[in-house]
Amino acid sequence: MNGIIIGLGYMGKTHLQAYASIPKSRIVGIVDANKAQADLVAKEYGCKSSTSLDSALSTCKEEGTISFVDICLPSPFHREAAITAMDYGADVIIEKPLAVSLDDAIAIVKKAEQLGRRVMIAHVCRFMPQYDYIKNVVKSEKFGKPLFFGAWRQSEVPGWSKDNWLHDRSKSGGTIMDLMIHDIDIANWLFGSPKGFAATEVGHPNHSGCSHVVTTLKYANNAYASIEGGHLMPDGYPFLSGFRLVCEQGAIEWNTVHNKPGSIVEYSKGNAGFVSMENETPANPYLNELNHFIHALETKTPFKVDLQEALLAVETVHNLLASMS
Numbered sequence: 205m206n207g208i209i210i211g212l213g214y215m216g217k218t219h220l221q222a223y224a225s226i227p228k229s230r231i232v233g234i235v236d237a238n239k240a241q242a243d244l245v246a247k248e249y250g251c252k253s254s255t256s257l258d259s260a261l262s263t264c265k266e267e268g269t270i271s272f273v274d275i276c277l278p279s280p281f282h283r284e285a286a287i288t289a290m291d292y293g294a295d296v297i298i299e300k301p302l303a304v305s306l307d308d309a310i311a312i313v314k315k316a317e318q319l320g321r322r323v324m325i326a327h328v329c330r331f332m333p334q335y336d337y338i339k340n341v342v343k344s345e346k347f348g349k350p351l352f353f354g355a356w357r358q359s360e361v362p363g364w365s366k367d368n369w370l371h372d373r374s375k376s377g378g379t380i381m382d383l384m385i386h387d388i389d390i391a392n393w394l395f396g397s398p399k400g401f402a403a404t405e406v407g408h409p410n411h412s413g414c415s416h417v418v419t420t421l422k423y424a425n426n427a428y429a430s431i432e433g434g435h436l437m438p439d440g441y442p443f444l445s446g447f448r449l450v451c452e453q454g455a456i457e458w459n460t461v462h463n464k465p466g467s468i469v470e471y472s473k474g475n476a477g478f479v480s481m482e483n484e485t486p487a488n489p490y491l492n493e494l495n496h497f498i499h500a501l502e503t504k505t506p507f508k509v510d511l512q513e514a515l516l517a518v519e520t521v522h523n524l525l526a527s528m529s
């Protein structure tokens with residue numbers, strides 16, 4: 205299955221490396237506004253390089269049908285690339301978030317419906333065994349009804365994005381859209397569509413895109429989620445994420461720093477136990493995600509991240525932002 209990747213920054217390179225170990229996929233073209241960078245990477249991976257998606261779609265034709273386009277551009281450019289790819293006739297995977305503005309998100313969804321194209325949003329946490337585990341705990345009611353999902357995700361002030369687009373809220377949507385949407389999507393995946401929204405934000409003095417945010421989401425089944433996220437931690441702070449799921453008869457905790465690698469902790473009936481996740485799936489969640497995307501295209505089976513769910517995540521962020529004003 206032939207594909208093109210557009211946007212060869214941090215995520216584009218991560219995806220490119222992952223496809224190299226997925227036998228059913230072949231990246232035939234890469235696109236980046238930075239020509240020198242695109243040429244260098246294309247040489248290394250034996251594919252064609254372009255500075256626009258239109259020209260990549262036409263120059264890569266000789267390699268055969270282009271089945272998919274993988275969009276790893278800064279978030280405000282997702283819409284234009286997704287529409288170009290779908291108009292050409294390709295299916296699409298887009299890095300999270302689906303889009304920054306609701307208009308862009310809805311336009312992508314409508315285009316996919318109108319043309320019958322398949323679009324998956326790369327909400328990578330769904331491809332990590334720890335999150336899969338709690339999804340099954342909630343679904344099976346292993347510990348009774350779920351009451352609360354708390355999640356947190358913190359990093360240094362981002363210094364890695366091209367021209368610091370992550371520092372500008374008008375481009376990234378801010379910390380809540382760029383970073384916290386990972387956990388917001390998981391909360392919705394566990395509990396459904398939220399009905400109540402509250403958020404408090406402390407901003408960075410110089411960078412509108414970076415803040416520390418605490419949110420509460422209320423769900424119809426009387427479950428609550430509280431998501432905390434921040435781009436304000438000092439230099440040297442290790443990227444940290446984790447969660448706590450509290451149910452009627454048990455609780456589960458996990459985080460990236462303090463737990464045994466690959467394990468979660470379950471507390472129930474007076475006992476605490478580590479549950480290893482190490483043998484669940486290969487350790488690289490991006491590889492799991494892209495393997496799933498290619499497999500679902502090939503077998504015409506549903507994506508684990510439904511496009512309406514990705515739209516719900518963007519709508520939830522906008523509702524939380526509205527609750528602050």
Ligand SMILES: NC(=O)c1ccc[n+]([C@@H]2O[C@H](COP(=O)([O-])OP(=O)(O)OC[C@H]3O[C@@H](n4cnc5c(N)ncnc54)[C@H](O)[C@@H]3O)[C@@H](O)[C@H]2O)c1
Nearest residue numbers: 211212213214215236237238276277278279299300365366
């Ligand atoms: N899933 C995750 O864990 C995760 C992590 C980081 C970023 N992301 C998402 O991935 C996307 C990309 O983020 P990133 O961190 O890789 O960004 P980045 O700044 O590292 O890279 C963006 C790349 O796109 C190129 N580019 C910019 N505008 C372009 C255009 N119009 N045409 C062609 N190329 C263009 C830039 O030259 C750069 O190489 C964003 O949507 C972001 O939210 C997801």
